[in-house]
Amino acid sequence: DTAVSQTPKYLVTQMGNDKSIKCEQNLGHDTMYWYKQDSKKFLKIMFSYNNKELIINETVPNRFSPKSPDKAHLNLHINSLELGDSAVYFCASSHPSGKQFFGPGTRLTVL
Amino acid sequence: GENVEQHPSTLSVQEGDSAVIKCTYSDSASNYFPWYKQELGKRPQLIIDIRSNVGEKKDQRIAVTLNKTAKHFSLHITETQPEDSAVYFCAASKDQGAQKLVFGQGTRLTINP
Numbered sequence: 001d002t003a004v005s006q007t008p009k010y011l012v013t014q015m016g017n018d019k020s021i022k023c024e025q026n027l028g029h030d031t032m033y034w035y036k037q038d039s040k041k042f043l044k045i046m047f048s049y050n051n052k053e054l055i056i057n058e059t060v061p062n063r064f065s066p067k068s069p070d071k072a073h074l075n076l077h078i079n080s081l082e083l084g085d086s087a088v089y090f091c092a093s094s095h096p097s098g099k100q101f102f103g104p105g106t107r108l109t110v111l
Numbered sequence: 112g113e114n115v116e117q118h119p120s121t122l123s124v125q126e127g128d129s130a131v132i133k134c135t136y137s138d139s140a141s142n143y144f145p146w147y148k149q150e151l152g153k154r155p156q157l158i159i160d161i162r163s164n165v166g167e168k169k170d171q172r173i174a175v176t177l178n179k180t181a182k183h184f185s186l187h188i189t190e191t192q193p194e195d196s197a198v199y200f201c202a203a204s205k206d207q208g209a210q211k212l213v214f215g216q217g218t219r220l221t222i223n224p
Contacts, residue, residue, distance in 0.1 A: 041198060042214070042216060043200060043214040043217075045211055048211065056211050090154065090155070098143045098210045099157055100145070101157065102156070104153070105154055
């Protein structure tokens, strides 16, 4: 009965590789998000989709590309990974009231 | 854009005492202010939120106060317990279809038994 789930939980990869993180929510929410939490724990929004449409696109390198096949799924693809991409990536979805619920996170380590 | 400042960055209190964490925001159009608790290695969890049409909200041992004029809001935890130890984040956003939450830098709260 997990509300917001992400896979994988851990991702270790070499510089220059391409990787994807998947997110799914079973809450029936229309809006989903990707956040990045850096080593200092700072949480910053990257993208938001509403009913499969991109509505928030922060200043993120274009190596990061989100994709929403349907309103319950939001994936994040990262090309040409760099050391600075190492972080925890959280997916979230929001209720119409504005309350946001986070997934368990994906810890990405780029070597 | 919105900027949220959070203080203190670390806070240590004795079990049973109260803890207060403060945040200021810059965009007067912001109208939604949630607080999240993040335990080590876990996801941020929403613990309480407040909208700009309300000055105070309480849920058992936690309360949030909002001063729109001064653009600051605070989290109050009373009768602290060891399980309250975590990193707490404040955030601010304005209703624009999607809630673009801008987070504060976080406060590491330690409850000493």
